[in-house]
Amino acid sequence: MKVINARLRQKDGLYTILIKDGVFAAISPQEESVCASDQDIDAHGQLLCAPLVEPHIHLDAALTAGEPEWNRSGTLFEGIERWSQRKPMLNREDIRRRVKQTVSLLIDNGVQHIRTHIDTTDPSLIAMHTLCELRDELKEAVDIQVVAFPQEGIHSYPNGEALMEQAMEIGADVVGGIPHFEYTRELGEKSVKSLIQLALKYDRLVDVHCDEIDDPNSRFLEFLAHEAMQAGIGDRVTASHTTAMHSYDNAYCSKLFRLLKHSGIHFVSCPTESIHLQGRFDSYPKRRGLTRVKELTAAGMNVGLAQDSIFDPWYSLGNGKLLRSLDFGLHICQMMGYDDFVHALDFITDNSAKLMQLEDYGIAVGHPANAILLSGEDDYSVLRNQGEVLLNMRHGKILMQRQPSKVTHRVRL
Known part of the structure; x- marks a missing residue:
């Protein structure tokens, strides 16, 4: 042939x-x-x-917008509330139907490699069981990495740490976290230490929802990068979102970039989701709310772009087209020079393959x-x-x- x-x-x-x-x-x-x-x-x-690579999506929540209520404010935190309402409705058949429909949509749009974050703040862990099952079932058509993602926190959710451990035993490929959503700074740092230890114990990759907030004082990224560097696993760690970086001042970022570069960690930005969810407390001027994709790339660090959501409580649009996310990302980050265009597909191919550590890609x-x-x-x-x-x-x-x-x-x- x-x-x-x-x-x-x-x-x-x-x-x-x-x-x-x-x-x-x-x-x-x-x-x-x-x-x-x-x-x-x-x-x-x-x-x-x-093939295109989708390095950050939530398949367990896909196609659930408006069930049982719509996110009327459009904010991140109301999205988490609406998802908390939807979680009791989860069952194996519901998850399998929606995931298969979403994966088919992604395949139709050129995707063969997916990293999906699966909520572990659910005592039944039904989504984790089902996604690990589907990962193995669908492997002839698509590669799926399953992230154990504590949506409501490792240490701020009852029994959250034990649920993360159970998720690893079930078969999660990647350890997740959300330190900025923990109740206190101390619990956020504790959660980073916990997830790094889990990754070392089970020899897994790491992908953390990190500083997905406009707060310039949310600085868990520096803590994650340092812990990854100290553990010697920087190349296995991804910091997703890091939208607070858009609110950091340049003097702090100059110092931060030195650490990030030395740590070797990767980044994922979700342009359509972040431009929608961030800057919600601003009148004008209004922040764009994306991490510094252009500056990270110029500094030689690896950044992938992703969709994050398809018709779920956080983002009620989405059509499976990574080229749309790429288009948004280049516009929002003002990467509109010809030199940006000629290698643009790297953000949804090679860069994401690298952070997912895909072999023979x-x-x-x-x-x-x-x-x-x-x-x-x-x-x-x-x-x-x-x-x-x-x-x-x-x-x-x-x-x-x-x-x-x-x-x-x-x-x-």
Whole structure:
């Protein structure tokens, strides 16, 4: 099987990609466009790209907006209240139905790798059991990393620490946390120490909802980075959101960046969610409420972009399109120069693959034949036109394929 007439990221010209036994066997430049056989996939000069990576989403809450009540204020904390109302309604069938529907939506939009945060502040841990089950069941179509996420705190929720331990025993891949939501600064720091110890005990990755607040005095990021560095696991740790960084002054950030760089931790920003949830206490001027994506990237640190939510109590929109999150992120962070555009897809591909520590990711000889076909010739044209995902292929097998949208009638001007 071959993919012919394909363009590849950061390369000129057309390419033929040979696939054997579900693996990329050869990648060869073409001197000109060639005709396809019945067994070939003709890319027609479109961009063949590594699959998109969704590094931060809440599959257990997906498709629950308005159940039983809508988040009327649109705030983060009312979202947590509404989710607390929805949790007693959870059951295995409900979770399986919504997760499968959401994962199908993500696959249709080019995603093959997902990190999902699953709430552990539920004594039944039904969502954790169900997501670990689905992770194994759906592995032929998608990779899922399950994060044990204490939505209402490790030490501020009854039996929260024991529930986190149970989640690890059930099979969570990643240890989560939310130190800024703990009742006190001391409990927040204690929660960071607890989750680092869990990660060391179970040899797991770490992904913390960290300083997802406008408060410039919320500075758990420095504590997380230091603890990760001291434990020697910085490259296994991700700080998600870190929106308080948008409210830090530059003098503090200058000092903070030195620590962050030395620690080696990763970052995830969720542009559509953060621009919606943050700045709620401002009149004008109003903060944008995103972490410093542009500055972190310029300093050589790794940042991935994510959707966070799809139709849940925190964000009642969402359509599974990571390209939309990328578009929002570049606009909000004022990363609108040509040099930003030409590598834009890194934020939803390579960068997120790195923080998830995915092995053999990317289009290279010897790697699994996992790829998507995007309508566009390069990062810039895909971004500018919000290119469609025309094909999603995993281990050489087609998961999804669609025809490009076409205008069938246009008035003559």
